[in-house]
Amino acid sequence: MNTATGSGGEEAVLEELDREECLRLVAPGGVGRVAFNDGEGPAVIPVNYVMDDGAVLFRTAIAGRLNTVLRTALRGAQVRIAFEVDRIDEERHEGWSVMLRGGARQLSDEECATVARVRPWPGGERGAHIRMVPTEISGRRIHH
Template sequence: MNTATGGGGGAVLEELDREECLRLITPGGVGRVAFNDGEGPAVIPVNYVVDDGTVVFRTDLSSRLSKALSTALAGAQVRIAFEVDRFDEARHEGWSVLLRGGARQLSEDESAAAAPVEPWPGGERGAHIRMIPAEISGRRVHH
């Protein structure tokens, strides 16, 4: 891990290695998916789990994300970015992890075998998406 001091009241900006990034996001929760929806960049929040070093989340089959992924050739991956962060605004501390890589919709058999994801919103979330990170980076600000 590399560190660099900043000018904000003694706060330190630290670059995180891959292992620390994965440790921080492994509990799951809410992250944001960035993708091209055909009209340009889009970012949406999703509930996710980490499953064997990959990120799994669910979305509605008719969502823009699901449609963007379904336009790819069968078995092909679409490049997306996925970000998770946690901040304590009162203490001016927190961390952010960014993953970039390929994503694809899982088959019914793959969905059944994947770690379960429980979306917060109601309604059908029939599309299970797996993102395989090619790049993982992160930063933490602390005192």
């Protein structure tokens, strides 16, 4: 474990989180960041998400960069992405971060009718429903 001095002078501990704790932390949904290669290099975008049966669900614009990458993949193929969620207390120098990696794909209209609803914060059309099933899950927490 690594240590650092926090705002109050006490040593902080960096702890590796197990899979169960990572899933517990991301389970409530909220805002996360999707990392993917948009053809010009790495890109990261924030999205509203929910967890549904162990998978991350989020929506994006039909004409958005991520959806364009998914549409150009071979039919039925998944595109590898990373998904990150964190909560940081800058004043206390504490927080956690969880990263999930796996294949993402667009949901069909039939699938959209049967999964949990994602309510994006921004206005405008977010007609592409994306599902990412994590194959790798890791996380860290820093605390005093």
